[in-house]
Amino acid sequence: DKGGHKHFMAKEIAEQPMVISDLLQAYLSEDGHSIDLPEGGIDFNKIDRLTMVACGTAFYACLTAKYWFEQLAGIPVEVDIASEFRYREPPVAGRTTAVFVSQSGETADTLAALRYCEGRADSILSVVNVPESSIARESDLALPIYAGAEIGVASTKAFTCQLTVLLLLALKAAETKGRLSAEELTDKLSLLRGVPGAINQVLEADQTFRAATRLLAESDNALFLGRGLMFPLAYEGALKLKEISYIHAEAYASGELKHGPIALIDKKMPVVVMAPKDQLFDKTVSNMQEVMARGGKVLLITDREGAAEAGDGVCQSLIMPEIDPILTPILYALPAQLLAYHTAVAKGTDVDQPRNLAKSVTVE
Numbered sequence: 001d002k003g004g005h006k007h008f009m010a011k012e013i014a015e016q017p018m019v020i021s022d023l024l025q026a027y028l029s030e031d032g033h034s035i036d037l038p039e040g041g042i043d044f045n046k047i048d049r050l051t052m053v054a055c056g057t058a059f060y061a062c063l064t065a066k067y068w069f070e071q072l073a074g075i076p077v078e079v080d081i082a083s084e085f086r087y088r089e090p091p092v093a094g095r096t097t098a099v100f101v102s103q104s105g106e107t108a109d110t111l112a113a114l115r116y117c118e119g120r121a122d123s124i125l126s127v128v129n130v131p132e133s134s135i136a137r138e139s140d141l142a143l144p145i146y147a148g149a150e151i152g153v154a155s156t157k158a159f160t161c162q163l164t165v166l167l168l169l170a171l172k173a174a175e176t177k178g179r180l181s182a183e184e185l186t187d188k189l190s191l192l193r194g195v196p197g198a199i200n201q202v203l204e205a206d207q208t209f210r211a212a213t214r215l216l217a218e219s220d221n222a223l224f225l226g227r228g229l230m231f232p233l234a235y236e237g238a239l240k241l242k243e244i245s246y247i248h249a250e251a252y253a254s255g256e257l258k259h260g261p262i263a264l265i266d267k268k269m270p271v272v273v274m275a276p277k278d279q280l281f282d283k284t285v286s287n288m289q290e291v292m293a294r295g296g297k298v299l300l301i302t303d304r305e306g307a308a309e310a311g312d313g314v315c316q317s318l319i320m321p322e323i324d325p326i327l328t329p330i331l332y333a334l335p336a337q338l339l340a341y342h343t344a345v346a347k348g349t350d351v352d353q354p355r356n357l358a359k360s361v362t363v364e
């Protein structure tokens, strides 16, 4: 049942405010001041390092979480693609907790990576959507993301729910390590409870995203750029676009532009820049200007302040609600999804069942 939507993907995008609210309700204490992990929880004082392993979109959720864990909690994080990790014989040294993120909980490479860590890592944690899945069952602790069934092959609500659970974990770690006071935690959690409302605001501006996709739908290629927390998001935006619209899209950390990809820039190359007005904004803007100086057409996704500061020359700006900087990945997942969705609809591709792809990749 598509609930009145044209595609499951549209339905699942629209469900995000609701599923994230449910998720927060499940993980937050009744007064909303603390984070309750399931029985057998995790003691972050006993963890020196996290090794996070996943595939595809779940891998980008892990990349985002690296920024959160390192900045908020001071815990070093290694992130790996499961198909690489499993055959490299990586040393899993010291007090390492291995974290596996998977919507289906059945991805063959991720499961094999988990089994490699059995007896090597101190403990095995998973972040899954399907609680009875193999990955959940073989973990010491499985954290559900409560996204509900995801039918569209391109992952949407599972991604934002994975991000939300991983952010809760990072905040919990920061509190345990004494890097966040009880008051600061309460404050962050109350901002987090504002995310579903902010997502609704983005969904209400859906028409603007549809209009913005003309540039992409007419192109054979696209580049996505982002810095800091927007770097993994750029990858997610490029992956969504190539999966469902079959447009060749690549993502780079903005700072990498001049180390090669800038050679691709001409007037036929649309460049999606994801840049909320945060500490790194000015750096991203200067990368963006390098693109524009070479005729590249920039689609800037930012907030009101960012749009005002970006100045002239941007082909199109999409204005996002203002939000606390640590929460931007959850909110900016929406434009990544909506741009891909509307481009695919404009091109007439099979949004829910893109060619060559399977929802659950149970063979390597």
Ligand code: F6R
Pocket (backbone or CB within 6 Å): 055, 056, 057, 058, 059, 101, 102, 103, 104, 105, 106, 107, 110, 153, 154, 155, 156, 239, 240, 243, 359, 360, 361
């Ligand atoms: C992208 C997508 C895939 C999955 C990947 C991992 O939209 O859906 O990249 O994220 O196949 O799947 P799970 O999370 O089930 O392990």
